[in-house]
Amino acid sequence: MKPASAEPKVLGEASLACVHQSVARARSEVRVWLGSSHPAIDDVVLATSELVTNAITHSDSAPGDFIGLTVTEAKGIVYVEVTDAGSGASGPQIRKDPDAEHGRGLLIVREISLDWGTREHGYGLGRTVWCAIGLASSSDALSVPESVSSSEVGGGPGDHIPM
Secondary structure, three states: OOOOOOOOEEEEEEEEEOOOHHHHHHHHHHHHHHOOOOOOHHHHHHHHHHHHHHHHHHOOOOEOEEEEEEEEEEOOEEEEEEEEOOOOOOOOOOOOOOOOOOOOHHHHHHHHOOEEEEEEOOOOOOEEEEEEEEOOOOOOOOOOOOOOOOOOOOOOHHHHOOO
């Protein structure tokens, strides 16, 4: 296995319509961006699916709006960032009942990620929910570097992670 690059690399970016069909498109895009032999493909596709579903279902984004998806890789860590309209009522939260029939998306993301968090971009400017996924066989993924999103407005994943 070649050494992980310290330089952030944007693997792909997409604007997705705020409709449930976009979840399948997001999964498909991520598979293309990473390639079938990527060691973290299954976890990255699953995390993407859960974060995009949450953005469509639980944010103030509406049909006609777009949800941003950015996938980057640096130092053996893949970042998934999903930006939506945010919600004035509440922020993303992990459901307390792990056996609930619905609403376990962030619980799943937490379990498969090194870390996850949110960035508020200001009133009316939306929110980004991100997660950091280590490469399955990488011993280089010891720390989480700064965010690598090319379109971020606020702080990055590194701003929320104790180093």
